[in-house]
Amino acid sequence: MSAKLEAIGLTKRYGDTVALEPTSMTVQAGEFLTLLGPSGSGKTTLLQMISGLVAPSAGRIEIDGRDVTHVEPGKRGIGMVFQSYALFPHMSVWDNVAYGLRMRRKSREDVREAVEGALEMVRMSEYKGRFPKELSGGQQQRIALARCFAYRPSVILLDEPLGALDKKLREHMQAEIRRLHKELGATFVYVTHDQDEALTLSDRICLMNDARIEQIGTPADLYDRPATRFAAGFIGHSNLLEGALADTPDASGEPILLVAGGRIPLPRTAKPGQAARHTLLLRPEALEFVEPKRGFVDGRIDDIVFFGSDTHVQLSLPDGSELTARCARTLSPRIGDTVGLTWDPYRTTLLHA
Incomplete structure (x- = not known):
């Protein structure tokens, strides 16, 4: 061009x-x-x-x-x-x-x-x-x-x-x-x-x-x-998780972000820098539900909203942070349940400003 x-x-x-x-x-x-x-x-x-x-x-x-x-x-x-x-x-x-x-x-x-x-x-x-x-x-x-x-x-x-x-x-x-x-x-x-x-x-x-x-x-x-x-x-719905970088990486060498009592791996391509606090972007469609204590963090389901093609689930973490998950229409957890949350670390972005 x-x-x-x-x-x-x-x-x-x-x-x-x-x-x-x-x-x-x-x-x-x-x-x-x-x-x-x-x-x-x-x-x-x-x-x-x-x-x-x-x-x-x-x-x-x-x-x-x-x-x-x-x-x-x-x-x-x-x-x-x-x-x-x-x-x-x-x-x-x-x-x-x-x-x-x-x-x-x-x-x-x-x-x-x-x-x-x-x-x-x-x-x-x-x-x-x-x-x-x-x-x-x-x-x-x-x-x-x-x-x-x-x-x-x-x-x-x-x-x-x-x-x-x-x-x-x-x-x-x-x-x-x-x-x-x-x-x-x-x-x-x-x-x-x-x-x-x-x-x-x-x-x-x-x-x-x-x-x-x-x-x-x-x-x-x-x-x-x-x-x-x-x-x-501004672009899309954003889940922003704020936490501190762990002193040591995990066994695979990936940096770890400490958020709401959980240890969240960052992709090796992430460059955390020297800031005391870091912000991780996690899109709603990247979240998956697992059994409590089996994910990166646990969350309580506060609300479930049906949108026709999918379902939006509002969750709160132990530190008061709020997340939105977007998932298939059928959903077994109910309001008030605690679930484990997991995702592919390479579908997250570490923000620097």
Whole structure:
């Protein structure tokens, strides 16, 4: 892959307020990169600077190796899809999709072919004569996507485009966006605060926090190997066990973490460092139940919640720590029972921040 888009030392300040710390990242050609993070993390500011809607305070932006930092938005060769759809209410679906092409002074035949292709791509050809008020929210979102896709930009920016949709429609549109990305082969940069959406759509996720990049990686990287405590807590459900490192390793040479009266082995790849306390990340699906005293630690079952496809079990450890286990629908232990807890040490992550 070659670099399609690069942010190099990109920074934004509003007076004394820093909206984005100096930030550098590379997006590969054809990649689907999601900017994920809570409100105020800097993700929308970064997207707006890439689009040209906001001028950076420092740094530069390159597309295909060309410096576009001070190039106006319409000449950067990018498309933008907003959460609010931004459709013209007085124009038909056809005219909304054709608008950008006409502004670029395309021929009538080119406009016709591009609009028909874009409407077919989003499966809205039969609605070309309708007006936005005659469409549902999901249909309006499809038209906003078609308008962007019609002139085939090589970089497409999407700013929380599904935020206004209900859960079922949002999941449907996620599948549609993923399909369209594959069909177009364009580079997508997508902003969301929804971690499930990011995990579903992305080739890579850029997790942002406090106006800076916290971690960049594949969805599996961020879920299985979060670099910081914030990343562990923001992506997926996290069980965080805090304890002290044992003075001596176990018989196999693996380091041991002392937690809630138990001795928890860490993978040899873990690098505990010199801190007095350490935090271990354990995902709910990694936990397994065994007989009491036969696992790494014992826990008391406080609650059992049925979710349809699986069951979530809330447990408390002797030191007051709480864990969540995710297991099959059938479960023999009951609320109030004490169980042993075990897991594969290589499915855990030792956190360092």
